[in-house]
Structure formats: structure tokens, C-alpha cells
Amino acid sequence: MTINIILGVLLVLAAVWTVMTARVLRSVIGLAVTSVILTIIMFKLNSPLAAVFELSVCAGLISAIFISCISLTQRMTEEQAATRLKERFSMFWLLPVILVLAGVALYQLHLTPDLSLQQAAPTETDVRNILWNLRHLDILGQIIILIAGAFGVVALFKD
Amino acid sequence: MTDLPQVFWLLSIAAALLLITGFYCLIVTYNLVRALIALEILTKSVTLFIILAGYVTGRTGMAQALAITLIVIEVVVIAVAVGIVLCVYKNIKTIDGRSLRNIKG
Numbered sequence: 001m002t003i004n005i006i007l008g009v010l011l012v013l014a015a016v017w018t019v020m021t022a023r024v025l026r027s028v029i030g031l032a033v034t035s036v037i038l039t040i041i042m043f044k045l046n047s048p049l050a051a052v053f054e055l056s057v058c059a060g061l062i063s064a065i066f067i068s069c070i071s072l073t074q075r076m077t078e079e080q081a082a083t084r085l086k087e088r089f090s091m092f093w094l095l096p097v098i099l100v101l102a103g104v105a106l107y108q109l110h111l112t113p114d115l116s117l118q119q120a121a122p123t124e125t126d127v128r129n130i131l132w133n134l135r136h137l138d139i140l141g142q143i144i145i146l147i148a149g150a151f152g153v154v155a156l157f158k159d
Numbered sequence: 160m161t162d163l164p165q166v167f168w169l170l171s172i173a174a175a176l177l178l179i180t181g182f183y184c185l186i187v188t189y190n191l192v193r194a195l196i197a198l199e200i201l202t203k204s205v206t207l208f209i210i211l212a213g214y215v216t217g218r219t220g221m222a223q224a225l226a227i228t229l230i231v232i233e234v235v236v237i238a239v240a241v242g243i244v245l246c247v248y249k250n251i252k253t254i255d256g257r258s259l260r261n262i263k264g
Binding site: 004005008009016018035038042061062068092095106131134142145148153156 | 177227
């Protein structure tokens, strides 16, 4: 139980640091850290394949895409960064307050829903069977979306 | 993780707080890259909800399949959105959303 509380708190703290830090590059690092913590939670929730996807794609590929984007745009000067830090503080001071209040309110509700649901048959817990037999249209959709995305990027950078 | 309702409730609170963080950043920020980062945080919250639902119902396979589909869609959306941000930067030399208000056509 304690490890769940620690992981949940770390997840939220990493997300808050991601949105509150002044430099965008630090935000991207924070996002990768959030992904890593989410990966640990997913491993603990018996979802190893999705966790590996989350780690390799969200913490790896998306961070690389964002860092490429940041390196292609102009860097902030030190004065701009200092001004931006004050600006960000005025914009984001409310966020921790809202989060603490929402967290306390939700914890006080203490809803423990009836989770005595029927457990799935063993075949249904195997993600490979589900992906290839039951949800094969999802894979087709993923392929179409990937091709559409590739064409989209090519169209955007066409001269 | 023996106490299933407690685990569900605690991680649901974390996912809800993640959702609030993402929405707040999306509403407040003007930086286009940071808006995409907020979108990423929102997606992470939804992924956590899906995996959690699969865990408590015992259908982790289905939940993982949906989470993988979500991650693939997320990557494509981010790649195209980053392309759009770079095109905006190439044309108006800024990634501030406020400077896009006078776009015509």
C-alpha cells in the first residue's frame, strides 16, 4: 500500500514540475520522468507489455521528438527566462493549491467501489491473443494512423 | 497489491490529479510546445485509468491492447502537431499561441 501512495505522489509531483518549470527542455525531461513512474505503476498493475511500450515510446521517442523541436526553435535568453519565470509563477501558483484541495477532497470521499466483478478467463488476460485474434481491427487502424501520420509530416515539410 | 479497492482508489486519485494538471496547463499556457506537453499529461492520465480498470476487473490483456493503441495514436498526434508547430515557427518566428490570433484564411 505504501509503495502505491509513494508512486502516486511521485507521479503527480513529476507532472506538476513538468508544467511549472520555466524552460521547455526541463519540461520535456519532467515528462520523461512522469512516463518512467507511470511505467513502474503499469508493471505493478500486471501490464508489462503496455509498460514497455510506455517506456520506449513515451519516455524515449516522444522526448526525442520534443527535443528535436526545441533544438530547431530559438533558445530563450537569460533575461527572457527570468521574466518568464515570474510570469509562470503568476500563472501557476493556483495549481498546487487546486491539486492539494482536490486530492484531500477525493481522499476524504474514500469511495471503495464494489470490485467483486467476475474475473476474466485466462485466455482473455493474454495480450497477444487479444491483439491478434480479438482486436485485430485495432492493429489495422494503428497501421492506417501511422501511415496517415507519416504522410502528414511529409506534407508539412514539403517545400 | 492485495487490497484491490484501496489500490484502485489511490491510483484513481493520482490519475484525476494528473488530469487536473494537464487541463490547467492547457488552459493557462500560450507556448505551443508546452500545450502539447499538457496533452501528453492528459493522455498519461487516461492510460493509467485504462490500465487500472483492466487490473481491477482482471482483464489486463484487453486493457493493455487498448493502452497500446492509445500510445500509438498519441505518438502520431504528437509527431504531426510538432510538425505544425515547426511550420508555425518557420513562418512567424515564434511559438507563442497569442501571435496566431491574427491569422487570416
